[in-house]
Amino acid sequence: MKEIAVANQSEGTIRRSFSISPRTSPLFPFFIFVGFFLIWPIISLIIRSFKGNEDEWTFANYSPLLHGSYFHAFVVSIKLASITALIGAILGSFFVYAIVNNAGPRVTSVLDSVCAVFANSGGVPLAFMFIAAFGTEGLFTKFLKSIGWDIYAGKFTLFSFTGVVLVYSFFQIPLMILVFKPALQGLRKEWSEASINLGANSTTYWRHVVIPILTPSFLSAFFLLFAGGFSAYATARAMTVGTVPLVPIIIGTLVDGNVISNQTNLGDALAVGMIVVAGVAMSGYLIAQRRANRWRAA
Amino acid sequence: MGIHFDYTLQGGYMRKSIISGVVAAIAVAVLPVTMATPSNAYTNFSKCSDLKACGGMDALVKAAQKEGKLNVITLPRDWANYGEAMDLFSKAFGIKITDDNPDGSSAYEIQTVKSAPDSKVPDAVDVGITYGVDNANLFAKYKVATWADIPAQYKDASGRWYGDYNGQIALAYDTSIAKAPKSFADLKDPAFKNMVAIGGDPTGAQEALMSVFAANLASGGTTKNVQAGIDYFKGLKASGNFVPVLANGQNLAAGAYKVSFSWDFNGPGAIASAAKIGKTIKYVIPTDAVIKGTPYIMAIPFNAPHPAAARLWTEFLFSQNKGMLTKDLGSTAGQTGSKIFASIMGGQNIWISGAAHPITEPAMRAKGLAINPPAGFETPASAKLVTPTPDEQTAAKALLKDQWPAIASN
Numbered sequence: 148m149k150e151i152a153v154a155n156q157s158e159g160t161i162r163r164s165f166s167i168s169p170r171t172s173p174l175f176p177f178f179i180f181v182g183f184f185l186i187w188p189i190i191s192l193i194i195r196s197f198k199g200n201e202d203e204w205t206f207a208n209y210s211p212l213l214h215g216s217y218f219h220a221f222v223v224s225i226k227l228a229s230i231t232a233l234i235g236a237i238l239g240s241f242f243v244y245a246i247v248n249n250a251g252p253r254v255t256s257v258l259d260s261v262c263a264v265f266a267n268s269g270g271v272p273l274a275f276m277f278i279a280a281f282g283t284e285g286l287f288t289k290f291l292k293s294i295g296w297d298i299y300a301g302k303f304t305l306f307s308f309t310g311v312v313l314v315y316s317f318f319q320i321p322l323m324i325l326v327f328k329p330a331l332q333g334l335r336k337e338w339s340e341a342s343i344n345l346g347a348n349s350t351t352y353w354r355h356v357v358i359p360i361l362t363p364s365f366l367s368a369f370f371l372l373f374a375g376g377f378s379a380y381a382t383a384r385a386m387t388v389g390t391v392p393l394v395p396i397i398i399g400t401l402v403d404g405n406v407i408s409n410q411t412n413l414g415d416a417l418a419v420g421m422i423v424v425a426g427v428a429m430s431g432y433l434i435a436q437r438r439a440n441r442w443r444a445a
Numbered sequence: 446m447g448i449h450f451d452y453t454l455q456g457g458y459m460r461k462s463i464i465s466g467v468v469a470a471i472a473v474a475v476l477p478v479t480m481a482t483p484s485n486a487y488t489n490f491s492k493c494s495d496l497k498a499c500g501g502m503d504a505l506v507k508a509a510q511k512e513g514k515l516n517v518i519t520l521p522r523d524w525a526n527y528g529e530a531m532d533l534f535s536k537a538f539g540i541k542i543t544d545d546n547p548d549g550s551s552a553y554e555i556q557t558v559k560s561a562p563d564s565k566v567p568d569a570v571d572v573g574i575t576y577g578v579d580n581a582n583l584f585a586k587y588k589v590a591t592w593a594d595i596p597a598q599y600k601d602a603s604g605r606w607y608g609d610y611n612g613q614i615a616l617a618y619d620t621s622i623a624k625a626p627k628s629f630a631d632l633k634d635p636a637f638k639n640m641v642a643i644g645g646d647p648t649g650a651q652e653a654l655m656s657v658f659a660a661n662l663a664s665g666g667t668t669k670n671v672q673a674g675i676d677y678f679k680g681l682k683a684s685g686n687f688v689p690v691l692a693n694g695q696n697l698a699a700g701a702y703k704v705s706f707s708w709d710f711n712g713p714g715a716i717a718s719a720a721k722i723g724k725t726i727k728y729v730i731p732t733d734a735v736i737k738g739t740p741y742i743m744a745i746p747f748n749a750p751h752p753a754a755a756r757l758w759t760e761f762l763f764s765q766n767k768g769m770l771t772k773d774l775g776s777t778a779g780q781t782g783s784k785i786f787a788s789i790m791g792g793q794n795i796w797i798s799g800a801a802h803p804i805t806e807p808a809m810r811a812k813g814l815a816i817n818p819p820a821g822f823e824t825p826a827s828a829k830l831v832t833p834t835p836d837e838q839t840a841a842k843a844l845l846k847d848q849w850p851a852i853a854s855n
Contacts (some may be wrong), residue, residue: 278695405649
């Protein structure tokens with residue numbers, strides 16, 4: 148529980164930082180960084196989302212968000228994020244359970260590194276990896292065909308919603324393993340022994356001890372995965388041609404396209420919409436995280 | 446907090462500089478008076494609106510060489526042979542060219558004009574036509590010497606922007622496939638199962654939008670309504686021929702697709718880079734639909750940091766001369782500007798050599814000034830060229846915005 152103690156201490160430091168002292172001055176670069184690259188862009192984004200092309204104030208950028216293709220894009224994005232987060236959370240938990248119970252410290256540390264690499268893979272290289280493996284002429288596609296399974300015989304294509312789900316799972320599952328493993332490792336042997344001494348069988352122990360303890364951690368991990376899947380951009384963009392309408396891709400088209408001019412403010416409004424959705428997910432994450440910490444700190 | 450700290454540090458200097466500030470203010474107030482005085486010795490290159498007003502070619506070249514630099518933006522070297530154009534201009538006039546973000550978008554160019562620090566503002570932009578129309582107030586008025594040869598519908602009457610070249614939609618294919626496609630209709634053949642791709646989202650990429658227009662034309666549609674084009678892609682998807690993967694070099698290398706729709710002026714570059722990875726690709730102008738895109742447009746931002754070089758670059762790109770290319774050009778030291786300019790190939794012909802269609806090409810053909818396009822990129826003589834108007838494109842985008850995502854959803 149050493150990490151928690153350190154974390155609490157640094158939290159205290161942040162709270163006191165409004166009174167300038169030599170102790171907090173090393174944090175100034177961090178505050179400046181956050182100010183320039185997070186706070187200021189968000190504020191200017193919100194302001195621009197309420198401006199028209201002639202720099203006048205308007206609410207007009209927000210009305211397209213509520214219906215039609217832009218609304219649909221939010222639905223698809225949320226659906227994609229939820230499905231990939233759920234797949235990641237469930238499969239990831241099983242892997243974590245297997246790792247915690249079966250792997251020795253050396254194997255665990257190797258798996259940690261591997262997961263860290265996979266969880267951070269993304270963007271164009273990840274998309275290309277899958278295209279080279281599972282594309283129409285991918286290595287795996289050819290291999291599967293050689294053993295009699297032509298994955299492209301039916302409706303399947305990698306360049307569709309299903310394909311993007313498959314590719315996102317590639318980073319969602321390892322991310323789940325990384326963030327959920329500490330929770331499972333935090334289950335103390337004494338709790339299981341105590342339950343058994345008190346007459347609980349394995350099912351009762353899981354139902355009344357493990358699941359209640361792990362639920363907040365599981366939920367917080369789910370929300371984290373959701374936020375990651377919701378905001379991913381380059382991977383889907385490199386794989387598809389607007390055929391999976393995701394909000395980040397549409398924003399890209401509006402602010403950095405070659406066809407639609409002067410609709411960047413609409414892109415800004417869509418981005419604010421994304422911040423709201425991500426904000427809801429992150430609130431869920433923080434609430435669940437706080438509950439999880441309460442358990443762990445106990 | 447950091448900002449406050451900086452101010453206190455500079456406070457002392459600021460007070461000392463008040464006197465020089467006053468001097469500068471007086472100078473600024475006097476300057477317009479000097480400028481208003483007619484003078485042959487002084488030309489304001491930020492304001493001069495044609496070659497004559499800029500003092501003629503010799504004076505323009507001299508001023509551009511004095512500036513010594515030219516900022517261009519988002520010009521890929523293998524796009525319409527821009528690489529040769531930049532090399533030739535640089536070598537002939539001794540002006541260093543900086544190409545910011547070669548693979549950027551039109552939106553990026555406009556954003557940079559609006560927000561870059563003074564010295565980084567591009568001296569000329571090459572953007573989609575709507576970006577010119579919508580942002581005309583960002584550009585200086587300048588009419589190139591070949592102005593009269595630019596069709597009226599593709600230029601701003603006051604000279605703020607003007608079409609430079611356009612592309613035609615070609616079929617690009619990997620020659621390893623069993624059957625070589627010749628038309629949009631061919632691609633419906635089961636021989637092309639899992640092979641056909643498009644170069645982007647038609648609501649965001651001009652090339653993809655024009656591909657839909659071309660498919661529409663081949664399917665009996667008119668430029669007023671692209672529904673037949675959307676249905677064409679729906680049909681290809683249903684038959685399994687259309688792969689909704691992004692058509693680009695990487696994905697071609699991975700074998701994710703074999704046939705794509707592409708601007709012809711990307712052909713020479715694409716063929717060369719495919720050859721490097723051992724792929725042979727070919728371009729063919731489809732027999733059943735020849736869509737000529739609306740031209741890209743050229744414009745000089747009013748705040749271009751090298752106004753003379755910007756005007757010289759524009760004159761060069763719109764020149765119809767047949768002269769020398771970089772590899773043939775010797776030293777130009779000591780030659781007059783007009784002599785150098787006359788000795789090198791003009792941008793209009795350089796674009797033709799890059800399989801693009803310069804805006805003054807019809808006039809050049811009539812005058813016998815145009816060179817021949819590279820082999821394999823000739824437009825079939827029977828082809829009727831169609832160019833969708835900006836309004837028709839807007840209508841198409843509105844339709845595509847709702848219908849395009851659905852063609853491949855599963």
